[in-house]
Amino acid sequence: NAGVMQNPRHLVRRRGQEARLRCSPMKGHSHVYWYRQLPEEGLKFMVYLQKENIIDESGMPKERFSAEFPKEGPSILRIQQVVRGDSAAYFCASSNTSGRYNEQFFGPGTRLTVL
Amino acid sequence: AQTVTQSQPEMSVQEAETVTLSCTYDTSESNYYLFWYKQPPSRQMILVIRQEAYKQQNATENRFSVNFQKAAKSFSLKISDSQLGDTAMYFCAFMKPRGDMRFGAGTRLTVKP
Numbered sequence: 540n541a542g543v544m545q546n547p548r549h550l551v552r553r554r555g556q557e558a559r560l561r562c563s564p565m566k567g568h569s570h571v572y573w574y575r576q577l578p579e580e581g582l583k584f585m586v587y588l589q590k591e592n593i594i595d596e597s598g599m600p601k602e603r604f605s606a607e608f609p610k611e612g613p614s615i616l617r618i619q620q621v622v623r624g625d626s627a628a629y630f631c632a633s634s635n636t637s638g639r640y641n642e643q644f645f646g647p648g649t650r651l652t653v654l
Numbered sequence: 655a656q657t658v659t660q661s662q663p664e665m666s667v668q669e670a671e672t673v674t675l676s677c678t679y680d681t682s683e684s685n686y687y688l689f690w691y692k693q694p695p696s697r698q699m700i701l702v703i704r705q706e707a708y709k710q711q712n713a714t715e716n717r718f719s720v721n722f723q724k725a726a727k728s729f730s731l732k733i734s735d736s737q738l739g740d741t742a743m744y745f746c747a748f749m750k751p752r753g754d755m756r757f758g759a760g761t762r763l764t765v766k767p
Contacts, residue, residue: 572754581658581745581757582699595754628697632755643755645699 541566543633543646551652558618558625560649564633570594571614572643573606576628588614621653656681656748660758667736668766674721675731675761677746683707686750688722688729693743693760702744705729736765 544563552558564571569590574582587595588608599606603621608614618625628650632643657680667673679688690702705713705722713720717737721730733740746758 574755574757581660581759582747582755584754584756587754598754630699632699636752642704643749648697648699650697 543568543631543644545629545631545646545649547649548647549650549652551654552621553654554622555620558621558651558653560616560618560629560631560651562614562616562631562633562646564614564631565635565644568633568635568644570634570636571608572632572634573614573616574630574632576630576648578627582630585616618651621651623653626651626653656683656686656750656756658746658748658756658758660746660761662761663759664762664764666764666766667733669736669738671736672732672734673736673763675733675744675746675763677729677731677758679727679729679746679748681727681748683750686748688720689747689749689755690718690720690729690731691745691747691757692740693745694741699745703731733763738765738767741765 546561571588573585576582584598586599586606603619605617628648630648631646634643659678686707688705692700692702703713703715703718712722717734719732743760743762745760747755749755
């Protein structure tokens with residue numbers, strides 16, 4: 540059973556370009572969470588999605604950032620007009636609804652570098 | 655809002671000795687979960703141990719154990735018989751049932767030979 544997959548693992552963009560980060564959850568998982576880790580900091584929650592629904596986007600910046608989790612295919616975190624401050628590692632985690640709590644399984648992360 | 659505080663940015667320990675990493679949290683919830691994650695240089699987030707708040711018994715996982723003090727909102731991690739492979743960043747995290755996770759800023763642990 541493959542774990543959570545994220546691609547690309549490394550992404551370099553110039554200021555003003557768009558970045559698209561992909562997350563394929565574990566098989567059978569219908570919940571996806573995105574986190575951002577700035578250098579020397581812990582992970583910060585960004586958004587929680589279920590298939591075709593955004594459940595909680597309280598951690599998302601108000602502008603330039605969007606996320607989706609379509610019925611088919613991976614979850615996408617999209618950053619428009621990137622700036623240097625967007626450079627960070629972006630982690631995706633997935634879970635299912637069974638059990639007392641939604642244990643989250645993390646992907647390897649995508650390291651975004653904005654030049 | 656829940657906050658998680660790790661007051662030790664860096665710690666070191668000699669191989670085979672014991673080290674304790676501190677974590678405190680703030681919440682008004684009565685039911686929640688606490689976690690310790692390890693992040694080696696590869697950046698992969700590896701679950702070390704978890705504790706369910708309604709359980710009084712401290713969780714144990716091989717060389718890793720926690721001291722969970724619910725009233726004090728404290729959740730420390732003890733690593734016994736430290737090994738070189740334990741060198742990593744360690745993050746404490748809080749989660750409401752079926753919710754997102756809130757992480758502390760991390761403690762960088764170095765195990766010295």
